Amino acid sequence: MYPHLFSRISVGGKELKNRLTMAPLYLGYAGEGGAVSELSIDHYRLMAKSGVGMVVVENAAVDYPVGSGSNRTIRVDTDDNLVGLTKLAAAIKGQGALASLQINHAGRFAGMADPALAPSAVQAFGRMPRALTREEIRKIASKFAEAAVRVKRAGFDMVELHGGTGYLLSSFVSPRTNKREDEYGGSLESRQRFPMEVVREVKAAVGNFPVGYRFLADEWLPDGLRLVESLQYAHVLAASGVAYLSVMGGTYESFFLPEVLQASRKEGYMVDLAAAVKKAVNVPVIAAGRISTGAFAENVIAERKADLIGLARVLWADPEWPLKVKEGKEDEIVHCTPDCDDTCTKLVTKGKVAFCVRWPHHKLQEWKAKVS
Ligand SMILES: Cc1cc2nc3c(=O)[nH]c(=O)nc-3n(C[C@H](O)[C@H](O)[C@H](O)COP(=O)(O)O)c2cc1C
Numbered sequence: 415m416y417p418h419l420f421s422r423i424s425v426g427g428k429e430l431k432n433r434l435t436m437a438p439l440y441l442g443y444a445g446e447g448g449a450v451s452e453l454s455i456d457h458y459r460l461m462a463k464s465g466v467g468m469v470v471v472e473n474a475a476v477d478y479p480v481g482s483g484s485n486r487t488i489r490v491d492t493d494d495n496l497v498g499l500t501k502l503a504a505a506i507k508g509q510g511a512l513a514s515l516q517i518n519h520a521g522r523f524a525g526m527a528d529p530a531l532a533p534s535a536v537q538a539f540g541r542m543p544r545a546l547t548r549e550e551i552r553k554i555a556s557k558f559a560e561a562a563v564r565v566k567r568a569g570f571d572m573v574e575l576h577g578g579t580g581y582l583l584s585s586f587v588s589p590r591t592n593k594r595e596d597e598y599g600g601s602l603e604s605r606q607r608f609p610m611e612v613v614r615e616v617k618a619a620v621g622n623f624p625v626g627y628r629f630l631a632d633e634w635l636p637d638g639l640r641l642v643e644s645l646q647y648a649h650v651l652a653a654s655g656v657a658y659l660s661v662m663g664g665t666y667e668s669f670f671l672p673e674v675l676q677a678s679r680k681e682g683y684m685v686d687l688a689a690a691v692k693k694a695v696n697v698p699v700i701a702a703g704r705i706s707t708g709a710f711a712e713n714v715i716a717e718r719k720a721d722l723i724g725l726a727r728v729l730w731a732d733p734e735w736p737l738k739v740k741e742g743k744e745d746e747i748v749h750c751t752p753d754c755d756d757t758c759t760k761l762v763t764k765g766k767v768a769f770c771v772r773w774p775h776h777k778l779q780e781w782k783a784k785v786s
Pocket of ligand 1: 439473576662702704725730759
């Protein structure tokens with residue numbers, strides 16, 4: 415029914431069996447302290463079993479505690495988690511999907527850091543971060559490279575750098591949060607210097623191994639990063655040899671604004687951003703954001719707005735989404751709809767383990783048994 419959606423594609427030299435991917439989704443499933451848990455492994459096995467071509471595992475911290483979003487953020491800053499990460503990659507690949515792991519430094523939004531570290535001292539939710547020194551900046555680039563090597567050693571097929579959500583990499587690119595007066599601040603060329611150093615250092619460390627990038631196209635804030643600049647950055651990133659750009663909009667400081675909440679209720683609310691980025695680059699582009707129906711997803715690919723679809727909550731709400739779409743059973747899909755008032759987001763921001771209010775009763779019971 416959907417010939418474009420279920421056609422193969424090569425990304426970073428690796429073959430995906432279709433255009434569907436799982437976009438990274440932090441759900442608080444890791445153990446306290448950031449170990450890969452049985453719950454994480456079961457969850458990602460199920461996500462891979464869904465039939466998507468690639469699963470991108472949620473953000474994992476390259477530095478701890480200063481780079482970690484929360485106490486349940488997976489750690490990739492030491493070899494201690496290597497056994498767990500190896501099991502995670504194997505669980506995903508065992509179901510016939512490619513496995514990627516997103517690596518991150520949470521910067522201004524590092525829940526575990528006091529003070530948080532940032533390009534400049536610009537307050538975030540009442541907390542004032544400390545501006546990084548140049549030496550610290552270079553050290554963090556090495557931490558990304560070391561973490562990426564671990565991802566490769568753990569058996570993943572790719573690594574993804576988290577350049578979205580207002581975390582450290584994107585906070586350097588943003589004119590709103592980067593007020594530096596050294597070579598890392600000022601013009602776009604200077605603001606993108608640090609993330610580009612990270613890309614180069616990571617690529618040099620991992621060699622022949624694909625490096626994808628979660629890309630912040632628009633902060634959705636009046637004084638934030640806008641498309642006019644981000645498209646130039648996208649072009650530079652693509653030219654540097656990243657394997658793909660996974661496009662998103664917004665940061666923690668815009669996600670909850672009434673107009674952004676309203677806009678993000680719409681099907682495909684970030685597809686226009688992906689389409690704009692796609693025009694600027696020659697690497698595969700992933701579009702995400704409430705892509706809820708097969709017909710919509712097919713059109714995104716057919717109309718060349720993106721090369722791949724990223725499903726996060728959509729796939730988590732119904733891990734049979736790809737199968738039901740493929741087999742014409744779309745009326746059976748359990749849909750992620752906005753009228754739950756973003757329960758999963760609210761749970762994880764309170765430090766809780768997420769569940770989906772749309773799940774059928776038996777699934778909720780299964781989840782409760784695993785979590786308790
Ligand atoms: C609870 C929650 C956790 C998320 N965690 C991540 C993450 O770890 N890394 C990331 O790049 N995006 C993350 N995202 C964004 C998703 O990847 C995705 O872009 C967004 O949810 C839209 O897709 P969807 O409508 O299919 O969920 C998260 C979103 C939510 C709601």
